[in-house]
Amino acid sequence: MACWVFLSVVLSSCFLGAASRATLGVVNTEGGRVEGTFKRDGLFASVDIFKGIPFAAPPKRFEKAEPHPGWPDVLKTKKFKPRCFQTTLAQNDVFGSEDCLYLNIWIPQGRTVSTNLPVMIWIFGGGFLAGAGHGANFLNNYLYDGLEIASRGNVIVVTFNYRVGPLGFLSTGDANAPGNYGLWDQHMAISWVKRNIAAFGGDPNKITIFGESAGGASVSLQTLSPYNKGLIKRAISQSGVATCTWAVQRNPMHWAQKLAAKVGCPKDDPAAMMACLKITDPKAVTLAIPLKLVNLEVPLVFYLIWAPVIDGDFIPDEPKKLYHNAAGVDYIAGVNNMDGHLFAGLDVPSINQAGLGKTYPEDLYHLIQGLTMNTRGQGTNITYAQYTKDWPSTPSQKTIKRTVVELETDVLFLVPTQLALDLHYQHAQGAQTFSYVFSYPSRAPIFPNWLGADHAEDLQYVFGKPFATPLGYRPRDRDVSRHIIAYWTNFAHTGDPSRGESKVPTPWIQYTSTYTQYLDINKDIDVNSVKQRLRYDSVSFWNQTYAALEATL
Ligand SMILES: *[C@@H]1O[C@H](CO)[C@@H](O)[C@H](O)[C@H]1NC(C)=O
Numbered sequence: 001m002a003c004w005v006f007l008s009v010v011l012s013s014c015f016l017g018a019a020s021r022a023t024l025g026v027v028n029t030e031g032g033r034v035e036g037t038f039k040r041d042g043l044f045a046s047v048d049i050f051k052g053i054p055f056a057a058p059p060k061r062f063e064k065a066e067p068h069p070g071w072p073d074v075l076k077t078k079k080f081k082p083r084c085f086q087t088t089l090a091q092n093d094v095f096g097s098e099d100c101l102y103l104n105i106w107i108p109q110g111r112t113v114s115t116n117l118p119v120m121i122w123i124f125g126g127g128f129l130a131g132a133g134h135g136a137n138f139l140n141n142y143l144y145d146g147l148e149i150a151s152r153g154n155v156i157v158v159t160f161n162y163r164v165g166p167l168g169f170l171s172t173g174d175a176n177a178p179g180n181y182g183l184w185d186q187h188m189a190i191s192w193v194k195r196n197i198a199a200f201g202g203d204p205n206k207i208t209i210f211g212e213s214a215g216g217a218s219v220s221l222q223t224l225s226p227y228n229k230g231l232i233k234r235a236i237s238q239s240g241v242a243t244c245t246w247a248v249q250r251n252p253m254h255w256a257q258k259l260a261a262k263v264g265c266p267k268d269d270p271a272a273m274m275a276c277l278k279i280t281d282p283k284a285v286t287l288a289i290p291l292k293l294v295n296l297e298v299p300l301v302f303y304l305i306w307a308p309v310i311d312g313d314f315i316p317d318e319p320k321k322l323y324h325n326a327a328g329v330d331y332i333a334g335v336n337n338m339d340g341h342l343f344a345g346l347d348v349p350s351i352n353q354a355g356l357g358k359t360y361p362e363d364l365y366h367l368i369q370g371l372t373m374n375t376r377g378q379g380t381n382i383t384y385a386q387y388t389k390d391w392p393s394t395p396s397q398k399t400i401k402r403t404v405v406e407l408e409t410d411v412l413f414l415v416p417t418q419l420a421l422d423l424h425y426q427h428a429q430g431a432q433t434f435s436y437v438f439s440y441p442s443r444a445p446i447f448p449n450w451l452g453a454d455h456a457e458d459l460q461y462v463f464g465k466p467f468a469t470p471l472g473y474r475p476r477d478r479d480v481s482r483h484i485i486a487y488w489t490n491f492a493h494t495g496d497p498s499r500g501e502s503k504v505p506t507p508w509i510q511y512t513s514t515y516t517q518y519l520d521i522n523k524d525i526d527v528n529s530v531k532q533r534l535r536y537d538s539v540s541f542w543n544q545t546y547a548a549l550e551a552t553l
Contacts, residue, residue, distance in 0.1 A: 055192035058099035083132030103160035106146035125213030133159035148464025153489025169306040171252035216240030217247035224322035241420035242319035323427040334436030336453035340408025435518035
């Protein structure tokens with residue numbers, strides 16, 4: 001393998017010698033040779049791009065993926081492969097393919113071919129229901145294009161597909177269908193990178209996984225699984241961790257049976273049920289239980305039913321009891337300051353309405369009832385008191401609406417992230433912990449005008465869109481993007497976001513349980529951006545007072 005890579009590098013360098021630009025050409029992988037493309041990046045640099053390399057065989061339905069048998073000729077890897085089977089946005093049709101386990105690689109090159117670069121593997125989000133390694137696109141502009149991160153941070157970027165929805169996560173909670181197929185796919189991609197990335201100029205001992213939302217929770221779960229021991233050096237969870245309630249489905253059999261009934265499969269005998277589901281049209285399986293988005297009976301988060309499970313194998317126990325497995329993994333975790341807005345707007349639509357669209361204290365109370373269902377009503381009143389204790393006697397519309405958004409942000413993202421940071425810090429051995437909040441306000445010209453950073457707003461900056469599509473952005477947006485990419489890729493290089501090849505506006509002080517330092521990321525970052533005690537009162541309420549109440553039930 002090494003000889004072939006050496007040869008191809010020499011040949012390519014000769015052919016392109018006139019342009020002083022190195023490129024890998026054909027690369028030998030464990031499955032066979034692959035040929036990508038390259039894109040110029042300034043006068044003396046370029047980025048090699050491989051799209052659609054198989055990292056596993058086409059998976060069998062409701063089974064773990066198997067290694068790919070390989071291919072005889074040079075595989076042209078120049079186009080993204082279809083995403084894994086999933087519903088369209090309208091949820092009346094499906095798209096993608098069951099044959100979907102492919103990854104994409106971006107490698108920055110200078111005058112000579114790169115070697116030993118850190119590797120950043122992206123895990124996409126989408127509620128474990130939707131999404132793809134390449135992300136949403138407008139024409140040829142893909143959200144998760146790795147080019148900007150690779151060239152600005154001098155790192156290799158990898159993106160990949162994993163199975164989602166029932167095909168990725170349906171489980172009977174026993175050996176008939178243990179579940180977590182999507183997580184196993186992610187693990188297959190990570191281990192493929194570990195075994196093969198040296199041939200692309202990567203350092204297999206410097207792998208950082210990063211992801212957002214369900215991808216952030218996946219990142220967290222991958223670091224907690226014993227199967228990734230020695231594979232992952234560092235990890236970044238954006239707006240999602242393993243300790244989020246929505247990251248784990250605790251009653252998978254209930255939903256497996258519900259789906260079986262919808263598609264006409266037996267539901268009382270799990271073996272017969274799975275035998276039937278395996279031969280049922282995957283389109284029917286995928287469409288069987290649409291995600292409810294209007295007239296919700298309970299908060300939206302409870303409709304995210306296809307999620308990882310505690311299978312006693314890949315996830316051997318409650319996530320909070322698995323942090324010893326992440327002891328050696330450097331970790332960044334954080335949230336957007338209004339991550340909950342997207343969910344709040346579906347649960348309490350009036351928060352997004354100006355004028356007559358009023359939100360009442362009763363709406364907040366009702367939402368709290370839904371979010372505290374696990375205490376069967378016992379936790380509702382103390383939570384309502386907690387969230388209204390600073391209200392004036394007649395709260396303004398802005399106060400009520402903001403409280404709804406803060407509540408959802410706390411419950412779904414912020415509070416579990418603080419717990420994950422603390423657990424990581426407490427168990428770390430020779431690894432560091434870093435916390436952030438992303439507070440750069442949404443650019444969307446919509447009501448409410450006090451909106452901060454909504455869910456997924458960070459993605460465009462992480463992937464350098466203000467540089468890739470400069471006309472759509474302002475200079476200060478480019479500052480935000482430059483700073484995030486610098487922190488993220490420095491972290492991939494050194495384990496410390498402030499140390500590395502890229503200049504950062506201020507040192508990001510590591511998190512400790514005592515001082516709970518975090519970096520507030522927006523357009524103006526300076527020494528004052530390192531703060532402490534992020535929403536500490538709410539965090540203490542949920543992680544101590546409320547958790548103590550749960551423990552008594
Ligand atoms: C919660 O508060 C409501 C309204 O003040 C009251 O009617 C109800 O009895 C309280 N419930 C509990 C369990 O304390």
